[in-house]
Amino acid sequence: MNHPTMQQILDYIDGFRENAIELHIRTCAGCRTKIHAVTNMERAIRQFPFDEPSAEFTLRLIRRLGIRKSVSLGWIIARNLAPVFALSFVVVVLVLVFKVTGTFAGSNVGEPVTISETFVTSLNNSISAGVSSFSLGLEKFFPFAFSKQNYGFTALVVVVLGIVAMLDKFVFAPIWRKRME
Ligand SMILES: [Zn+2]
Numbered sequence: 001m002n003h004p005t006m007q008q009i010l011d012y013i014d015g016f017r018e019n020a021i022e023l024h025i026r027t028c029a030g031c032r033t034k035i036h037a038v039t040n041m042e043r044a045i046r047q048f049p050f051d052e053p054s055a056e057f058t059l060r061l062i063r064r065l066g067i068r069k070s071v072s073l074g075w076i077i078a079r080n081l082a083p084v085f086a087l088s089f090v091v092v093v094l095v096l097v098f099k100v101t102g103t104f105a106g107s108n109v110g111e112p113v114t115i116s117e118t119f120v121t122s123l124n125n126s127i128s129a130g131v132s133s134f135s136l137g138l139e140k141f142f143p144f145a146f147s148k149q150n151y152g153f154t155a156l157v158v159v160v161l162g163i164v165a166m167l168d169k170f171v172f173a174p175i176w177r178k179r180m181e
Pocket residue numbers: 002003004024025028029030031032
């Protein structure tokens with residue numbers, strides 16, 4: 001018979017033995033050499049010390065396959081709003097601090113709060129108690145920010161923080177994202 005095909009030889013190695021093929025292999029040095037070569041190769045592959053792929057390799061493979069992390073819409077919204085929330089939190093705290101320390105006394109920033117006194121007063125008092133102790137701590141460490149002649153400077157700091165937050169969101173984050181792609 002003709003020499004068995006490579007598939008038949010692989011089947012033979014895996015133990016699927018047809019009589020005709022087995023007979024041929026027993027008498028054919030060429031096919032036995034082939035079988036030796038294949039079994040040696042298999043053994044060599046099994047002994048090869050495969051390393052765990054590095055994180056970078058996995059990342060590169062994922063990128064090359066065009067797989068993107070599926071991110072929920074809620075997370076995208078939350079992530080994009082995070083700088084805004086952080087900034088408004090800072091502003092709210094600063095406004096409360098200024099209100100309590102009297103920086104805005106005489107200006108009309110504090111007025112809307114006093115209008116609805118009946119509803120707000122109790123809440124306001126408890127917040128004020130917390131904020132004043134907090135602001136006392138702040139005043140101790142950042143006295144310059146609480147003197148009236150300097151609150152323009154403090155406003156400037158807030159604006160700078162805002163600019164930094166916006167820069168990060170619209171300039172640095174996209175650059176970083178582009179480098180990751
Ligand atoms: Zn043969």
